[in-house]
């Protein structure tokens with residue numbers, strides 16, 4: 248048996264097992280993918296020409312200049328030169344490897360997309376977990392973060408809108424967090440992969456990289472733009488030393504991005520309002536269905552309604568391990584949910600995703616399973 252230097256990514260391993268075999272995906276965190284045809288139909292004359300005349304060579308390592316220009320429009324003050332295009336997951340890998348070393352202390356929102364803390368863990372860092380309360384939906388309180396800070400805290404990792412709870416942070420809370428970090432000279436890594444998927448646009452916040460010179464923000468095409476297959480994301484930061492080191496590290500990971508993906512990302516960013524509207528509409532429609540479903544089955548589930556994004560993290564009430572429930576469900580009815588154990592989160596919660604077109608059919612299958620196997624079981 249080969250010993251890996253880093254623990255397996257439990258969520259990705261779980262997906263690897265069922266993603267392409269289970270007929271109903273009820274836990275996916277991306278929005279219903281756009282087809283190439285749909286995307287090209289939205290292209291303007293200039294971008295269509297870029298697409299048709301594209302040469303499939305290596306590309307500019309920091310990212311296509313036009314792509315970085317379009318990306319910079321998503322920020323208040325970030326310039327194209329303050330952006331490095333990477334695969335989203337690669338951006339996390341590069342940043343953690345560049346910024347951290349053995350013995351550093353980091354704080355991370357938890358539960359979390361595993362790489363946000365696991366890469367640091369594999370490097371010998373100590374991790375403190377900033378966990379949310381769920382009295383009225385999930386909420387990360389700044390007062391719970393403060394006592395976690397130590398003298399050797401190097402980095403605070405945040406992720407809002409949050410995977411998996413759909414929790415958000417207010418602009419005031421974000422500013423308070425960044426002020427705390429600035430006072431103590433702590434770097435902030437802000438995973439903003441679900442940005443612009445807030446159900447109420449008044450809940451949108453600034454990007455951390457716009458507000459704090461030692462913040463790095465991560466965003467990309469995978470979630471909000473329904474283009475996960477492009478594998479295009481980016482890091483943005485005002486700290487030019489960080490950016491230089493990230494670019495140098497990228498020479499050892501991907502060197503540069505895929506040429507077709509860059510052009511397709513430019514096309515999508517130029518019509519971002521259309522794509523975001525499409526995704527938010529699908530989410531709103533499916534959320535209504537979920538509200539009804541969870542009201543009907545409140546003896547089995549506690550619906551902790553998210554405030555943003557395509558996923559939620561409800562509680563499973565029966566005295567059955569939620570991991571067993573998820574396994575049986577996928578094996579008997581072909582419906583994939585994600586048990587909280589893939590997040591190393593001990594209590595009985597699961598991730599549900601609702602930005603796929605066939606969510607109602609998947610939910611019907613879940614309902615059939617509940618009617619056959621769970622109605623009348625003992626609740627906690």
Ligand SMILES: Cc1ncc(COP(=O)(O)O)c(C=O)c1O
Nearest residue numbers: 276334335336360410438440469
């Ligand atoms: C919070 C978060 N960050 C980063 C990523 C990585 O994105 P990608 O899979 O497109 O590399 C994901 C993917 O699920 C995510 O949920």
